[in-house]
Amino acid sequence: MKLFFDESGYSGCVMPNKNGSLYNDGQRHFVLGGVFVKDENDEHELLQKYCAFKNQFGFEGEVKGSDLMKRENNRALEFFITNILDDKHFYICNYDKIFYLSTLVSVYILGRPFQEKEPLLFYKYVSALSCEKDELFLHYCEAVAHNTEESKKAFLEYICSFPYEKLDRNSNNPYILFATKMLQDLFYDDFPLVYEAYSCKKTVNYVNMTALGELLLCLKHQHGINVSEIEIYHDRLIGYEAEYNQAFADKSIDINFADSKEHELIQLADNICSIYRKCFEKSFEAFRANRQWDENIWFSENYSKIIHKIDMTHIKMVTQIADWALAYTVRDIFGTAKDEYWENKNRFWNLFFFYKERIYREIASIDVTVSL
Numbered sequence: 001m002k003l004f005f006d007e008s009g010y011s012g013c014v015m016p017n018k019n020g021s022l023y024n025d026g027q028r029h030f031v032l033g034g035v036f037v038k039d040e041n042d043e044h045e046l047l048q049k050y051c052a053f054k055n056q057f058g059f060e061g062e063v064k065g066s067d068l069m070k071r072e073n074n075r076a077l078e079f080f081i082t083n084i085l086d087d088k089h090f091y092i093c094n095y096d097k098i099f100y101l102s103t104l105v106s107v108y109i110l111g112r113p114f115q116e117k118e119p120l121l122f123y124k125y126v127s128a129l130s131c132e133k134d135e136l137f138l139h140y141c142e143a144v145a146h147n148t149e150e151s152k153k154a155f156l157e158y159i160c161s162f163p164y165e166k167l168d169r170n171s172n173n174p175y176i177l178f179a180t181k182m183l184q185d186l187f188y189d190d191f192p193l194v195y196e197a198y199s200c201k202k203t204v205n206y207v208n209m210t211a212l213g214e215l216l217l218c219l220k221h222q223h224g225i226n227v228s229e230i231e232i233y234h235d236r237l238i239g240y241e242a243e244y245n246q247a248f249a250d251k252s253i254d255i256n257f258a259d260s261k262e263h264e265l266i267q268l269a270d271n272i273c274s275i276y277r278k279c280f281e282k283s284f285e286a287f288r289a290n291r292q293w294d295e296n297i298w299f300s301e302n303y304s305k306i307i308h309k310i311d312m313t314h315i316k317m318v319t320q321i322a323d324w325a326l327a328y329t330v331r332d333i334f335g336t337a338k339d340e341y342w343e344n345k346n347r348f349w350n351l352f353f354f355y356k357e358r359i360y361r362e363i364a365s366i367d368v369t370v371s372l
Contacts, residue, residue: 006273
């Protein structure tokens with residue numbers, strides 16, 4: 001068994017960039033794409049299929065996902081989604097960086113025992129917090145950078161005074177309630193982020209390894225396999241390889257870093273994660289701006305097709321609940337045929353709330369203590 005991975009989307013930096021932002025423009029989401037083959041025959045068949053695709057459309061050498069998103073390659077993209085993708089080989093981890101930071105803040109303020117005993121309530125709080133202004137998370141990152149008792153105390157005080165827009169601004173707000181209690185008891189604890197990120201100069205990358213862990217956990221559950229028995233290949237990340245393997249050493253998981261030019265299934269992983277992220281982000285941008293019926297339709301239609309081919313069981317959504325529900329809704333509204341959304345768009349809210357309730361039930365049944 002082998003797994004081939006590549007990434008799309010800037011994974012750092014959590015420290016403010018020159019624009020005072022937590023992430024580069026259009027880079028809020030990080031996507032990890034995986035290609036899984038069970039044996040040599042399976043690997044050979046998939047490689048033949050991919051090589052035939054490149055030959056058919058005249059691609060020479062390495063094909064990047066960004067190449068397939070060019071207008072002149074629309075036919076190749078349609079063929080790729082329809083004939084290359086399936087629900088057997090492909091996996092996606094869709095990571096919202098602000099949601100990740102929101103989870104860390106919530107674990108710090110509300111506590112790990114609360115997360116384990118009340119997973120649904122915890123997830124609802126995290127989802128709401130992730131919709132607040134970035135300023136809150138910038139303050140969190142600053143406190144993490146200093147990592148002193150004074151910086152932790154200052155952050156807790158900031159949590160209590162922050163002008164919330166999605167959550168209450170009074171004691172009904174669990175973050176204010178718990179932070180106040182921590183201040184009264186002089187109980188500041190440690191910030192989780194310092195244990196879940198790695199640094200290189202002034203950049204702090206904080207979702208790469210957690211995204212990889214999420215996908216490995218999915219494979220463990222869906223296939224009932226020991227992930228330490230899988231050969232893992234990742235596109236070369238100069239300067240970070242040792243950090244990765246150190247992070248997974250206690251799980252007996254070794255990651256081979258290889259040049260994508262020499263491994264076509266790493267190229268294939270690049271293709272799927274790049275295409276997925278572009279379609280996802282552009283589609284969701286339109287929905288957030290309430291222009292989903294007249295803007296970025298092409299991206300929404302392709303996003304729907306991708307989900308139909310890969311299946312949502314192969315897509316790990318580490319996002320707020322609304323975005324998770326929206327993925328299902330876009331899949332059903334836009335269907336697989338061009339302009340099909342005109343017939344389906346009146347079903348939008350019914351579908352959205354249906355999937356939201358289904359996700360609630362799924363979260364309530366999750367055992368958050370399970371690990372690799």
